Amino acid sequence: MTLSDDTSLKWLTGRCILLVSPQPWDHLPISKHHYAEALAERNTVAFLQPPVSTLKPGTVVATESGINGISLISWTPFTPKILRFHAYGLYKWFIGREARQIGKAIGVDGKPDLLWCFDFNTFPDLRAFGATRVIYHPVDPLSDHKQARIGKTADLILSVSNRILTSFDGMLDLPPRHLVNHGIGSAFTNLARSPAFPRKDGPIRCGYFGNMDRAVIDGNLIAATVAAQNGVEFHFWGPITKISPLAPLRSAPNCIFHGTVPKDALARAAADMDCFLVAYRADARESDLSNAHKLLEYFATGRTVIATPMDCYRDDPELLAMSSSSDLETFITHVAETFASLSTLNADTPAARRKAVALEHTYERNIARIDALLAVRDA
Incomplete structure (x- = not known):
């Protein structure tokens, strides 16, 4: 950088x-x-x-x-x-x-x-x-x-x-x-400056990366999403141990865990995703649900980001596809509706907006x- x-x-x-x-x-x-x-x-x-x-x-x-x-x-x-x-x-x-x-x-x-x-x-x-x-x-x-x-x-x-x-x-x-x-660091800055990659053939690919041992991750909500969308590939990058809220998903047939990879490799892999998922719960030590670091890196891809409620970007649904609540049924429905609209949500104009927001930071x-x-x- x-x-x-x-x-x-x-x-x-x-x-x-x-x-x-x-x-x-x-x-x-x-x-x-x-x-x-x-x-x-x-x-x-x-x-x-x-x-x-x-x-x-x-x-x-x-x-x-x-x-x-x-x-x-x-x-x-x-x-x-x-x-x-x-x-x-x-x-x-x-x-x-x-x-x-x-x-x-x-x-x-x-x-x-x-x-x-x-x-x-x-x-x-x-x-x-x-x-x-x-x-x-x-x-x-x-x-x-x-x-x-x-x-x-x-x-x-x-x-x-x-x-x-x-x-x-x-x-x-x-x-x-x-x-x-x-x-955002240099790897995702370079990604944000590049045109969005054409979508690869195959099933919808939904990504998540970061430290998966954090207590703030709503593992139950993500597990329910994975189960409800068994035709979607869910890709995870980052460290994970048995204490992770996501540890039970390592045996799920539609989940792929890639481990920790260098930032350059992560940015290249992220560019192949169709969307990203953020599901947090309030945690006094780790998150007050006001902002999340990974959002900007996700925006750098230009792809749609699906999230549980948080303060940032609440009034900008084109930028962040935020659920109205963290209630299980509401969130699962929101994810399904978002997946069905990905071709529109990932169009050139909203993709360029997300990249521009990333480059501002x-x-x-x-x-x-x-x-x-x-x-x-x-x-």
Whole structure:
């Protein structure tokens, strides 16, 4: 993923950026990884991973990621985790000292230029890192006021849904809050820029990809859909274990599980689908049904996306074929009606619209938007 030469960035160029991720670098690539790669085109990025138990307490170790401009930071905190739940004031003080040590180890002249934090649990005070500027960027629901109060220690609060941003309502002395949608990486950006592929002969092919172990997936609804549409091929990509809500479908005759594949291969395979399926249920930790990252990647194919109710695109049925409810009978009927209308829904005009929406939210464009927000803060 490359920022084009004509992308003018005022702030996010030549900086030392410490990115705090709640997922490790070897996790299935998601927004934190994609932002790190895009930022590394013009900056140096230190990717702070979640704590590990394999180092001596208080140790911070930097290693190479294999990608130019990105180093990986592994660490084992000296601060006992139990303090976070039973002595929060002490936890905040001790973990703040460790944050300062990390900041000094990473930054130029003892401090990073920018702290970009996606983690809403580990560090109560983001100022402790000593960065010149701080972004707090929760992309999952905030479940308590302590997670929201972290925003008071930032210069900008960003999120992917207005519902998450309302978690900060009523708090005083907050920095500006801004909605920045999910992004798509280079593989799906290239797919969105290409004309939609002609439909392959054969049965309807419906796709789903992502981490299939997530509790937010409505496995019962998807299983009922698969059973009701036994003439449709359902293709799944991504990691899956026995705890997955979709694990029972591995023996279904019309379901094909491809495992985890590189993004380029996934984009090529996605282009052969006729439609995609998103069926979520509310989960306090993982989803408030306000937005979903995979929607933009699905839009990049130009194909129809069938979904259970969520906040985003609710009033745009051409863009997202959303069911009126998650009731089993209602959803099954909605899926059947959508399958019957795929030739119309996948026509050139709606397909081009979906691709255009995806291209509005490349990581490069998101970074340009965020760069402008940082520049305003410095004005």
